Amino acid sequence: MTLFERSAKELQELVHSKEVSIADLTKEAFDRVEKLDGDVEAFLALNKEKATATAAELDEVPFEERGPLFGLPIGVKDNIVTEGLETTCASKILKGFNPIYDATVVKKLREAGMVTIGKLNMDEFAMGSSNENSAYKTTKNPWALDRVPGGSSGASAAAVAAGEVPFSLGSDTGGSIRQPAAYCGVVGMKPTYGRVSRSGLVAFASSLDQIGPITRNVEDNALLLEAISGVDPLDSTSADVEVPNFAAALTGDIKGLRIAVPKEYLGEGVGEAARESVHAALKVLESLGATWEEVSLPHSKYALATYYILSSSEASSNLSRFDGIRYGFRAENVENLMDLYKQTRAQGFGDEVKRRIMLGTYSLSAGTYDAYYKKAQQVRTLIKEDYDKVLAEYDVIIGPTAPTPAFKIGEIVEDPLTMYANDILTIPINLAGVPAISIPCGFENGMPLGLQIIGNYFDESTIYRVAHAYEQATDFHKQTPQIWEGK
Amino acid sequence: MAELTKEEVKHVAHLARLAITEEEAEKFALQLGAITEFAEQLKELDTTNVEPTTHVLPLVNVLREDVAAKGLDRETMMLNVKEQEAGQVKVPAIMD
Numbered sequence: 001m002t003l004f005e006r007s008a009k010e011l012q013e014l015v016h017s018k019e020v021s022i023a024d025l026t027k028e029a030f031d032r033v034e035k036l037d038g039d040v041e042a043f044l045a046l047n048k049e050k051a052t053a054t055a056a057e058l059d060e061v062p063f064e065e066r067g068p069l070f071g072l073p074i075g076v077k078d079n080i081v082t083e084g085l086e087t088t089c090a091s092k093i094l095k096g097f098n099p100i101y102d103a104t105v106v107k108k109l110r111e112a113g114m115v116t117i118g119k120l121n122m123d124e125f126a127m128g129s130s131n132e133n134s135a136y137k138t139t140k141n142p143w144a145l146d147r148v149p150g151g152s153s154g155a156s157a158a159a160v161a162a163g164e165v166p167f168s169l170g171s172d173t174g175g176s177i178r179q180p181a182a183y184c185g186v187v188g189m190k191p192t193y194g195r196v197s198r199s200g201l202v203a204f205a206s207s208l209d210q211i212g213p214i215t216r217n218v219e220d221n222a223l224l225l226e227a228i229s230g231v232d233p234l235d236s237t238s239a240d241v242e243v244p245n246f247a248a249a250l251t252g253d254i255k256g257l258r259i260a261v262p263k264e265y266l267g268e269g270v271g272e273a274a275r276e277s278v279h280a281a282l283k284v285l286e287s288l289g290a291t292w293e294e295v296s297l298p299h300s301k302y303a304l305a306t307y308y309i310l311s312s313s314e315a316s317s318n319l320s321r322f323d324g325i326r327y328g329f330r331a332e333n334v335e336n337l338m339d340l341y342k343q344t345r346a347q348g349f350g351d352e353v354k355r356r357i358m359l360g361t362y363s364l365s366a367g368t369y370d371a372y373y374k375k376a377q378q379v380r381t382l383i384k385e386d387y388d389k390v391l392a393e394y395d396v397i398i399g400p401t402a403p404t405p406a407f408k409i410g411e412i413v414e415d416p417l418t419m420y421a422n423d424i425l426t427i428p429i430n431l432a433g434v435p436a437i438s439i440p441c442g443f444e445n446g447m448p449l450g451l452q453i454i455g456n457y458f459d460e461s462t463i464y465r466v467a468h469a470y471e472q473a474t475d476f477h478k479q480t481p482q483i484w485e486g487k
Numbered sequence: 488m489a490e491l492t493k494e495e496v497k498h499v500a501h502l503a504r505l506a507i508t509e510e511e512a513e514k515f516a517l518q519l520g521a522i523t524e525f526a527e528q529l530k531e532l533d534t535t536n537v538e539p540t541t542h543v544l545p546l547v548n549v550l551r552e553d554v555a556a557k558g559l560d561r562e563t564m565m566l567n568v569k570e571q572e573a574g575q576v577k578v579p580a581i582m583d
Contacts, residue, residue: 097567098566098567100559100563100564100566100567101559193543193544194543194544207541207542207543233551236546236549237542237544237546239544299532301528302528302529302532304525305525305526305528305529306529308522308525308526309526316503320503320504323504324569325568325569325576325578326567326568326576327567327568328567330569330570334579335579336579336580336581336582337578337579337580337581338504339506339579340578340579341504342504342505342506343506345503345504345505345506346505346506346507349505354505354515355515355518355519357503357505358496358499358500358503358505358515358519359519359522359523361499361502361503362491362495362499362519362523365499365502372523372526374539375529375530375534376526376529377539377540377541378532378534378537378538378539378540379529379532379534380539380540381537381538381539381540382532382534382537384540384543432543433543433544457543
């Protein structure tokens with residue numbers, strides 16, 4: 001077993017009683033990576049030398065100057081830049097890229113005294129939902145090594161589920177934190193758009209992207225979100241709103257809570273086990289004093305088309321910076337500048353990334369702009385209004401995070417209804433910009449299932465309060481994958 | 488609208504600065520055609536007078552005081568540049 005089965009609070013107790021040092025915790029992370037990552041394949045780069053030196057320095061800091069996350073190890077998704085530590089977005093086009101500054105969230109982790117262990121695999125440029133789109137490796141699900149961890153923050157969820165690190169950061173553009181958290185049986189939060197600075201997050205779709213925490217329990221998640229939140233002069237879309245003490249919201253009291261359950265979330269394509277786990281969760285919440293009613297989010301069916309057009313359009317613009325000139329891969333034996341651009345991009349990007357760049361370029365080009373891009377932005381308004389209406393009357397919206405547990409590596413989900421359900425459960429939340437969490441809520445044939453709790457703008461506190469009350473009443477989060485045994 | 492010709496795909500690839508082979512153009516024509524056909528469903532919705540949402544937060548302009556701040560130094564900026572000369576970024580000929 002590992003030290004990392006403990007919560008942040010329990011780890012701090014061990015450190016304060018001098019049973020373990022921060023150097024021990026850092027060493028434990030690298031030992032776990034050594035033992036498990038040959039199977040899980042979560043890490044793309046390790047920060048061993050620097051992390052070890054940092055840990056020794058942190059051990060000298062007086063206890064009274066330390067916060068709740070001080071000295072604890074964390075893994076960072078590879079689309080978040082880390083000064084001096086290779087950052088590739090799991091793409092060949094950024095192979096060898098050595099960032100010259102830290103993302104704002106990385107600065108905040110350092111200010112909180114956290115120790116960065118390494119960089120975590122993902123689908124290339126966060127485009128995908130299985131980690132099979134990485135140019136480097138396919139991360140495995142710790143619960144069954146022949147299954148995907150989800151994506152795009154698949155390795156961020158897998159590393160936490162495998163107990164390699166107790167904390168990680170992911171990013172979520174259309175479900176990329178919540179779906180892998182569900183598949184790996186951990187807690188993953190996509191905060192309100194604007195809650196966390198995107199400065200230093202390599203942009204995929206700027207109006208949808210948001211960085212968020214992945215952890216093994218709700219309280220740790222709340223602590224980490226507080227540490228990374230806040231307005232930032234380097235991101236003009238970060239919101240100038242108060243950052244609450246999220247952990248203070250974990251009162252266990254949800255009496256009188258009003259829950260909305262959209263019928264679209266439990267429709268065709270959602271598996272029986274996922275459906276039953278949501279109904280069982282609603283019973284638990286009712287027993288704690290909440291009430292629930294069925295509602296409708298009528299524009300859900302249009303979310304996928306809207307998402308594909310908007311996210312691809314934004315991506316085609318954002319990814320134009322990768323031209324082989326200032327950083328990353330550069331094609332050789334070219335004729336002229338135009339040829340350098342075209343060859344670098346053709347050789348550096350994978351197929352899925354090219355497809356989305358092409359779709360986005362097409363959607364934005366003369367003659368199609370109004371029919372696709374503008375139309376999709378108008379439909380986005382209708383989708384957002386669906387959520388505004390429901391959240392004006394209810395405290396939270398609840399449904400499954402994904403229609404099924406993790407699928408097998410190489411398996412193509414062919415049932416169009418399952419594919420459709422996969423998308424409508426997470427994508428509209430990014431289009432609306434509201435916050436949502438996935439927490440463990442059951443198993444199907446030994447594979448974890450996730451419960452999704454969606455809240456109002458900047459009301460992550462209520463989401464955490466509900467998630468924590470549910471967690472206290474259940475023990476799904478306490479289970480660990482078999483891979484832990486004997487390691 | 489949904490059908491994309493190979494020529495259209497090649498034009499889009501040029502706009503996106505992607506070198507593309509004949510086979511790829513054919514493959515992308517089919518794939519992009521399928522996706523745009525799927526996107527046609529948005530036309531079912533009447534969006535007359537619906538404001539487009541570019542962004543979910545009620546932000547207009549974010550301004551700061553016009554105060555000079557030190558940028559990154561040149562050596563740092565050039566760290567990842569593959570081809571350089573005398574502190575300048577070097578590129579191949581722009582004209583043939």
